[in-house]
Amino acid sequence: LFEPxxxxxxxxxxxxxxxxxxxxxxxxxxxxxxxxxxxxGPFGVATVSAVDGRTVALCCRFGxxxxxxxxxxxxxxxPRPKVxxxxxxxxxxxxxxxxxxxxxYRVERSYFDTHVLTPVCYRPxxxxxxxxxxxxxxxxxxxxxxxxxxxxxELDALSSGGMRLVADPGAPLRVAAQALAAGNERVLVxxxxxGGWTTYEQALLEAHGFLPIGLGPRTLRVDTACVALLGVVHxxxxxxxxxxxxxx
Amino acid sequence: LFEPxxxxxxxxxxxxxxxxxxxxxxxxxxxxxxxxxxxxGPFGVATVSAVDGRTVALCCRFGxxxxxxxxxxxxxxxPRPKVxxxxxxxxxxxxxxxxxxxxxYRVERSYFDTHVLTPVCYRPxxxxxxxxxxxxxxxxxxxxxxxxxxxxxELDALSSGGMRLVADPGAPLRVAAQALAAGNERVLVxxxxxGGWTTYEQALLEAHGFLPIGLGPRTLRVDTACVALLGVVHxxxxxxxxxxxxxx
Numbered sequence: 501l502f503e504p505x506x507x508x509x510x511x512x513x514x515x516x517x518x519x520x521x522x523x524x525x526x527x528x529x530x531x532x533x534x535x536x537x538x539x540x541g542p543f544g545v546a547t548v549s550a551v552d553g554r555t556v557a558l559c560c561r562f563g564x565x566x567x568x569x570x571x572x573x574x575x576x577x578x579p580r581p582k583v584x585x586x587x588x589x590x591x592x593x594x595x596x597x598x599x600x601x602x603x604x605y606r607v608e609r610s611y612f613d614t615h616v617l618t619p620v621c622y623r624p625x626x627x628x629x630x631x632x633x634x635x636x637x638x639x640x641x642x643x644x645x646x647x648x649x650x651x652x653x654e655l656d657a658l659s660s661g662g663m664r665l666v667a668d669p670g671a672p673l674r675v676a677a678q679a680l681a682a683g684n685e686r687v688l689v690x691x692x693x694x695g696g697w698t699t700y701e702q703a704l705l706e707a708h709g710f711l712p713i714g715l716g717p718r719t720l721r722v723d724t725a726c727v728a729l730l731g732v733v734h735x736x737x738x739x740x741x742x743x744x745x746x747x748x
Numbered sequence: 749l750f751e752p753x754x755x756x757x758x759x760x761x762x763x764x765x766x767x768x769x770x771x772x773x774x775x776x777x778x779x780x781x782x783x784x785x786x787x788x789g790p791f792g793v794a795t796v797s798a799v800d801g802r803t804v805a806l807c808c809r810f811g812x813x814x815x816x817x818x819x820x821x822x823x824x825x826x827p828r829p830k831v832x833x834x835x836x837x838x839x840x841x842x843x844x845x846x847x848x849x850x851x852x853y854r855v856e857r858s859y860f861d862t863h864v865l866t867p868v869c870y871r872p873x874x875x876x877x878x879x880x881x882x883x884x885x886x887x888x889x890x891x892x893x894x895x896x897x898x899x900x901x902e903l904d905a906l907s908s909g910g911m912r913l914v915a916d917p918g919a920p921l922r923v924a925a926q927a928l929a930a931g932n933e934r935v936l937v938x939x940x941x942x943g944g945w946t947t948y949e950q951a952l953l954e955a956h957g958f959l960p961i962g963l964g965p966r967t968l969r970v971d972t973a974c975v976a977l978l979g980v981v982h983x984x985x986x987x988x989x990x991x992x993x994x995x996x
């Protein structure tokens with residue numbers, strides 16, 4: 501995956517880590533073809549035109565179609581740095597349009613000052629996940645320190661018009677599954693902090709259209725819950741958008 | 749969670765790391781009540797009877813009911829040690845009855861010699877996951893170096909009578925969802941190695957009743973795929989066993 505600025509007239513000059521990977525791991529030579537893509541742009545095919553010392557020159561042809569942004573967004577209370585670090589690539593691989601990180605009563609303040617919330621940390625991890633899943637659409641990440649302001653004033657502009665779900669260990673899966681089966685275009689899934697949302701936060705979410713969705717009675721770690729829930733939502737989503745158009 | 753041998757006449761003497769956790773993190777004193785459980789046994793309530801130096805004495809009362817073993821088993825081609833290390837606790841938390849680890853053509857031989865396949869490594873991680881999810885039933889782990897022998901001769905004794913699914917990036921979700929909706933009691937889910945099963949392996953699985961199940965067109969890392977797929981299967985399973993008895 502290239503940054504849009506990497507490509508000039510279909511030519512890309514790679515240096516550094518990516519060139520080293522091509523030379524040392526893939527052992528490319530002139531003429532070798534590679535699958536490539538532009539971040540938030542189309543896929544393409546690159547032909548190695550020259551390998552010169554530690555530099556690789558590629559000649560690229562890109563398609564015109566840009567993949568659609570994934571139909572699922574995630575609203576996530578900022579988890580422990582170690583957990584978030586593990587999540588970035590997995591979220592990008594599973595496919596999310598937006599990652600909306602929020603404060604909550606049970607989120608420790610110190611989490612906001614960690615490097616895992618800086619683009620210099622998370623952007624390469626997101627790109628790693630996209631490369632794994634063969635997608636070019638990088639999730640849009642926003643960080644919100646005021647939960648109430650986010651839910652009441654900002655959320656509609658970030659993710660509107662779709663279905664809203666909030667993970668709730670106690671909730672039955674049924675409600676949300678029925679709603680999902682109705683075939684909403686976008687889905688926004690909210691996952692709370694390690695200790696859960698407070699009663700006030702849960703009520704504010706429900707007042708703004710979030711329906712509780714359960715994954716059974718087991719309490720899961722935040723990263724496990726995110727991946728399992730995105731799996732369920734993607735599966736249900738794919739099913740309702742399948743050629744049959746009916747839930748099975 | 750205690751090992752069955754820890755408890756004598758309802759009394760438990762804790763030393764070492766678990767006593768240190770109670771004393772230094774939870775700061776328990778005599779009279780404090782704690783939720784406890786016996787591995788593969790019932791839940792109970794423990795009352796701290798004494799804290800003596802670095803030893804904690806607990807007086808426990810256990811219920812009579814043992815939680816049911818989770819209705820889902822996992823057949824997994826041995827992944828990279830780093831990936832498996834991350835998976836153990838998550839698998840136990842999501843709930844699996846058995847973890848059947850197998851060789852496959854695209855599994856590196858060296859993976860079998862790593863410490864993540866030894867009980868001394870994985871047992872504490874499984875217990876960590878059970879504690880997270882509040883379950884006592886530890887997954888049964890078996891390791892099989894011969895794929896063909898496992899599938900042809902051993903698998904029926906390990907996991908029989910239920911639905912069998914094999915994760916397949918290219919497969920539609922529909923088929924398996926319909927089969928799951930038929931309400932099978934046990935489900936066995938197979939997840940292949942990083943590079944996928946070979947054609948031979950895939951055919952052998954299908955000949956032994958495994959139906960392909962997809963999670964959409966995205967290629968996922970093995971740990972992400974396991975967690976997402978177990979999420980889907982558990983959700984579908986819970987739904988078909990719900991009071992309505994009809995899939996939604």
